[in-house]
Amino acid sequence: MSHHDCDVAVIGAGTAGLAAERSARRAGARTLLIDDAFAGTLCASRGCMPSKLLIAAAHAAHAVRTAHEFGIAPGGIAIDGKAVMARVQAERDKFVEATRESISQIPDGICIKARARFTGPTVLALDNGDTVSAKAIVIATGSFPMVPGPFRDLGDLLLTNQTVFEQDGLPDSLAVVGAGPLGVELAQAMARLGVRTALFDQKETAGGATHPDVQKAVHQRLDEDLSLHLGVDLSAERSGDRARLTWTGPETGSDEFDRVLVATGRPPALGGLNLEATGLQLDDHGVPEFDRATLQCGDSPIFLAGDCDADAPVLHEAANEGRIAGSNAAAHPDVKSSERTPCFTITFVDPPLATIGAPPGDDSLVGAASYTDQGRAKVENRAVGLVRIYADPQDGRLTGAELFAPGADHMAHLLAQAVMHGETASGLLELPFYHPTLEEGLKPALREICRNTPSGAPPGGDDDDPPGA
Known part of the structure; x- marks a missing residue:
């Protein structure tokens, strides 16, 4: 046993x-x-990278x-599930x-x-018997997959992001519970790899899109690949070597999945x-209250960074928070506020779904553009989706902005x-x-904003695009 200062x-x-x-x-x-x-970061081992390999x-x-x-004419398509997962695992590693x-x-x-636990505001006890005294401490313990009660008795039929990438092949059928970013990404990927896939969520939204028009486009796209069940309550039970899910809500049904x-x-x-x-001071979820500009918890020498603060669980935010928390911990008590980058998330469905910045206010200017008739998207047979851009009036x-479009x-x-x-x-x-580029498809939305600002017409006018733009 040792003591560390x-x-x-x-x-x-x-x-x-x-x-x-x-x-x-x-x-x-x-x-x-x-x-x-x-063991390596969540992104590399069980998040960003293996999921993108599967996608x-x-x-x-x-x-x-x-x-x-x-x-x-491609002839036929044969998907070797074992080979798919072998590449996912090899490249992931x-x-x-x-x-x-x-x-x-x-x-x-x-x-x-070692594992650490606090015995005082700046003192830690480790499970190897050591102790640590520090002038400041950064908590960066990440997050863990939540499994609701109805699914905890499924045994080896249950997958989370901790285990799905460890499978030695693809199942014949898969139920995905949770239509957040990870759920929709993996559900669409599995469906396109030949797995009979159903996606469920208690909410009536999928992928994190907020505007009804964007939501509608997301739902229509997912419906092309899989069975989508939103706004439903689920129960689950094991039936031999399969799981039976029963759902109620706007629709009712029951099905078995591998x-x-x-x-x-x-x-x-x-x-x-x-x-x-x-x-x-802890909030209702047991998370310390903190200042997101400094990552400091109250006026204490303790700082939070990354997914454990439940603020912005994406990699670039985790890295940025770590940098802010580390520098402020080193300088404590002379901490400094840092300007945070705008909200920025991407869900890697096809087409991708991205959100940037703040949602629109009641007086925000909104410019919208469809990609169902956009030139480059049509060339690539990817003419689907739309963009919405928000601006100060x-x-x-x-x-x-909110984008659900190719590119x-x-x-x-x-x-x-x-x-x-x-x-x-x-x-x-x-x-x-x-x-011709996909970026050209942003211009109608930008022009719509310009026409509604005090300065009036957009630069270049409304008809300066080549045919097919």
């Missing part, structure tokens, strides 16, 4: 924790990084299946190894493999930390930068839009 102790070696430790060390602090596994396989299958629409390699480069004496993937959310992983010993300064995962970056830099709709229209 440091300036900043970081609990958790995921994306946020690694960023926090690095930031604090660069600020001159003596750091410790405590984790029970050092990439689904895109390939869909491209072959629809090739006849271009006059290309390379991403995980890369994160482990970055961990191995942390100087000796900083990483401690596997059930539960994607109903990931609450903060704060259990076992003994937060009561910190004296922190006084000057047309962009405040947010939305790329175009959203342009709009996110525009929101961050205070760009206006007219300012964007002065940029070159190459022809």
Whole structure:
């Protein structure tokens, strides 16, 4: 048993924790990084990367299946589920190894493999018998998959994001419970890989889209690939080697599935930390109250970063929060506020769904554009979806957007930068839009905003586009 003294102790070696430790060390602090596994980040092992590998396989299958629409006869399509999952796992393991390699480069004496619990505001007890005293502590323990009661008795028929990528093949049938970003991504991917798939949610929305027109487009697209059941209550029971799900609500039904993937959310992983010993004010969910501009909990020397604060559970936000929390922990009590980037999320369905910035207010200017007749989208046989762009009514300064359209995962970056830099709709229209591109499809929405600002008509007029734009 040993006692460790440091300036900043970081609990958790995921994306946020690694960023926090690095930031604090660069600020001159003596750091410790405590984790029970050092297994690599959630993104690399069980989130972003394996899910995108599965989605990439689904895109390939869909491209072959629809090739006849271009006059290309593919013959037949045979999906080898074992080969699909073998590639997912092999490439996933390379991403995980890369994160482990970055961990191995942390100087000796900083990483401690153990579980930590608070015994005081700045004192930790580790399950290896060691103790830690720190001037400041960053909690970056991440999140865990929540499994509601009705599904806990399904045994090995139950999948979460912790286990779905460990399967040695694809099931014949799959029920996906939870139509949030992960649920819709994996449901559509599995369906396009030949798995009979049904997607369920108690809410009447899917993928995180907010506007009714965008929701309608998302629902119509998902309906093409799978069986969609929204606004329903579910019960589940094991029936031999299959799971029987029964649903009630706007519709009723019952069906059996080989596997059930539960994607109903990931609450903060704060259990076992003994937060009561910190004296922190906790919210109704047991999460310490904190300032998102500093990541400081009250006026204490404790900071939160990453998914454990239940604020913005996406990788770039976790890395940014880790950086802010680490630098402020090193400087405590002289903490500084940091301007946070606008809300920015992408759900990798086909087409992608992206949201940027703030939702529209009652007086916001709104520009909308359909992609069902957009030139480049038609060329690529991907003419589906729409975009909605929001702006300040006084000057047309962009405040947010919602996109469900081909290329939305790329175009959203342009709009996110525009929101961050205070760009206006007219300012964007002065940029070159190459022809024919998907980006051209943003112009009708931007022009609509311009026509409703005090300055009036958009730059270049309304009819300067080439045919088919």
